[in-house]
Amino acid sequence: MSDQKNMIIAIALSLVILLSFQFLYEFPKAEKEREREAELAASQPLPSLATPGSSTSSAPSGNAEAPVAAPGGNRAPAAIAAAAAAVTEAQRAKVLKATPRITIDTPALRGSITLKGGRIDDVILRGYREKVDPSSDQIRLLSPIGAPKSYYAEFGWVGGDGKVKLPTPDTIWTADRGRLTPAKPVTLSWDNGEGLVFERVFALDDGFMVTTTQRVRNTGNVGVTLFPYGLIARSGTPETLGFYILHEGPLGVFDGTLREVDYDDLQDGGNVEQRSVGGWIGIADKYWLTALIPDQKTVATYRFFHSIKEKDDRYQVDYLGSEIQIGPGKTVEATNRLFVGAKEVKRLDAYSEELGIANFDLAVDFGWFYFLTKPFFYAISYLYEWFGNFGLAILGFTVCVKAAFFPLANKSYKSMAKLRSLTPKLQTLREQFGDDKVRLNQEMMALYKLEKVNPAAGCLPIVVQIPVFFALYKVLFVTIEMRHAPFFGWITDLSVADPTSIFNAFGIIPFDPPDFLLIGAWPVLMGLTMFLQQRLNPQPTDPVQAKIFMFLPLFFTFLLGTFPAGLVIYWTWNNLLSIAQQKLIMFRMGVK
Numbered sequence: 001m002s003d004q005k006n007m008i009i010a011i012a013l014s015l016v017i018l019l020s021f022q023f024l025y026e027f028p029k030a031e032k033e034r035e036r037e038a039e040l041a042a043s044q045p046l047p048s049l050a051t052p053g054s055s056t057s058s059a060p061s062g063n064a065e066a067p068v069a070a071p072g073g074n075r076a077p078a079a080i081a082a083a084a085a086a087v088t089e090a091q092r093a094k095v096l097k098a099t100p101r102i103t104i105d106t107p108a109l110r111g112s113i114t115l116k117g118g119r120i121d122d123v124i125l126r127g128y129r130e131k132v133d134p135s136s137d138q139i140r141l142l143s144p145i146g147a148p149k150s151y152y153a154e155f156g157w158v159g160g161d162g163k164v165k166l167p168t169p170d171t172i173w174t175a176d177r178g179r180l181t182p183a184k185p186v187t188l189s190w191d192n193g194e195g196l197v198f199e200r201v202f203a204l205d206d207g208f209m210v211t212t213t214q215r216v217r218n219t220g221n222v223g224v225t226l227f228p229y230g231l232i233a234r235s236g237t238p239e240t241l242g243f244y245i246l247h248e249g250p251l252g253v254f255d256g257t258l259r260e261v262d263y264d265d266l267q268d269g270g271n272v273e274q275r276s277v278g279g280w281i282g283i284a285d286k287y288w289l290t291a292l293i294p295d296q297k298t299v300a301t302y303r304f305f306h307s308i309k310e311k312d313d314r315y316q317v318d319y320l321g322s323e324i325q326i327g328p329g330k331t332v333e334a335t336n337r338l339f340v341g342a343k344e345v346k347r348l349d350a351y352s353e354e355l356g357i358a359n360f361d362l363a364v365d366f367g368w369f370y371f372l373t374k375p376f377f378y379a380i381s382y383l384y385e386w387f388g389n390f391g392l393a394i395l396g397f398t399v400c401v402k403a404a405f406f407p408l409a410n411k412s413y414k415s416m417a418k419l420r421s422l423t424p425k426l427q428t429l430r431e432q433f434g435d436d437k438v439r440l441n442q443e444m445m446a447l448y449k450l451e452k453v454n455p456a457a458g459c460l461p462i463v464v465q466i467p468v469f470f471a472l473y474k475v476l477f478v479t480i481e482m483r484h485a486p487f488f489g490w491i492t493d494l495s496v497a498d499p500t501s502i503f504n505a506f507g508i509i510p511f512d513p514p515d516f517l518l519i520g521a522w523p524v525l526m527g528l529t530m531f532l533q534q535r536l537n538p539q540p541t542d543p544v545q546a547k548i549f550m551f552l553p554l555f556f557t558f559l560l561g562t563f564p565a566g567l568v569i570y571w572t573w574n575n576l577l578s579i580a581q582q583k584l585i586m587f588r589m590g591v592k
Helices: 002-042 078-097 263-267 345-355 370-387 390-404 406-421 423-433 437-451 459-478 502-507 521-536 543-562 565-589
Strands: 101-105 109-114 120-129 138-142 151-159 186-191 196-204 209-218 224-235 249-254 257-260 272-277 280-284 288-293 299-309 312-320 324-326 331-342
Touching: 101 120, 120 331, 138 151, 138 288, 138 331, 151 209, 151 288, 151 331, 209 224, 209 324, 224 280, 224 288, 224 331, 249 263, 249 272, 249 299, 249 312, 263 299, 263 312, 280 299, 280 312, 288 312, 324 331, 331 345, 345 370, 370 390, 370 459, 390 406, 390 459, 390 565, 406 565, 423 437, 459 565, 502 521, 521 543, 521 565, 543 565
Parallel strands: none
Antiparallel strands: 101 109, 109 120, 120 138, 120 151, 151 224, 186 196, 196 209, 209 331, 224 312, 224 324, 249 257, 249 280, 272 299, 280 288, 288 331, 299 312
């Protein structure tokens, strides 16, 4: 009876913890955000963001007039959302036409660079779309000042004494050509009329890396001191998934250590500044990244910054490089890089190795199980090259995992088979000593020892595979390679939940069930295989415990209904392999 009470208490406590987390953390957090947005809507405009450097810096603001972003709220109907998107695109197109521009044209990117300020503020990713539908819009990553949700990158110089005439956000640069391609860099130039000629050379590779070389030629008679800087500015708080296991927002690596800063931490006045030799700083979404990478051999001061202007949140990450002395008749240059694109693991690793960027792969949130998650990704990617389908690669990976744990699982299943054969004897002991728990436990342990059975052996494979399960979940959840990756049939995206539902007969009945009833075909198959596997294991002799265990497959069916389809397919296939292995062992041992 005490075992029943312990089981019920454990389940009750689990529910209390889950509900308490929602009511005490998630709900107050959402309410606080709504109140903050209302306060923003009623606030007066505040000064724009400061640029990197000390109070004597003469660098441009880098955050000129960006429009007011609409406060967040409930998701609009599809028609209204589509109309709003059309209006936004029209506003953006108008802003883009208002300034002279250089066209960006590479296999991975398209967009433009404005000659007013020399900013990279218009970037679209050619290889990625908003939805699985191939006719949907391509992913727009950067957007210019004056358009809704502006998001751009800027490079420049800060003067050491504040007296040097430097380029500003309104400076109109002169370009040597109108098209930027991997084969042909573009050089912008501007003469301050006081003896300094500034050049900014943009070069692109076939991927997502922009190399910016800033040159200053001193034709005057007086030396100057300048500091190179780079910044990424973003207006409006982007919509995030809000998952604890995924970081979305500002981040960077300083002296080899990853630093992640949440948007709400910056909103609360938690501006961060840090010095480092090398490193990088940027802003990450789930699948996309913009990152500044200064000279990896010099010391730079990095900063995460937030302010409010025109009733809107403004976020900025920036760095300020070491001082550079430019004597009369001398020319100096500073080379910096900007990553703007998708967080493709192999590409990030290649940049890290080729350019010496420390821990650049940490832009992908592999989590605490990094030592498992990243190898799992490469294993699945290798199998994908063989099968040509990530779903089949996951099935093949599951077979590899089962093979790795085969000796442990084999020993466990043998123990469970023996334990199942002892069920009649255990039932007899319960009938004889049911009122004397101490004696019952002594007799059961004596029986286990006599038959050489370990009753806890069946739990070991499950415990060992829990890290494997979570690591695979991270791979499916955070890596862009799994995004929009199809399987077969109705599974067109392994990174999202099965879109079907048992409550409308998988689409036969014209009924759109609410989200919590979206229990697809694959979660149902997973629940059935879990139930069948459970029937092969020794059943609890206590009827209450037996009913509770029978309820678990149903519980996990609903739980995994919202998990990525690829993970549910993995678990289902793993259950089938376990059932086959367990049935074979039971057959060889003569256990019914």
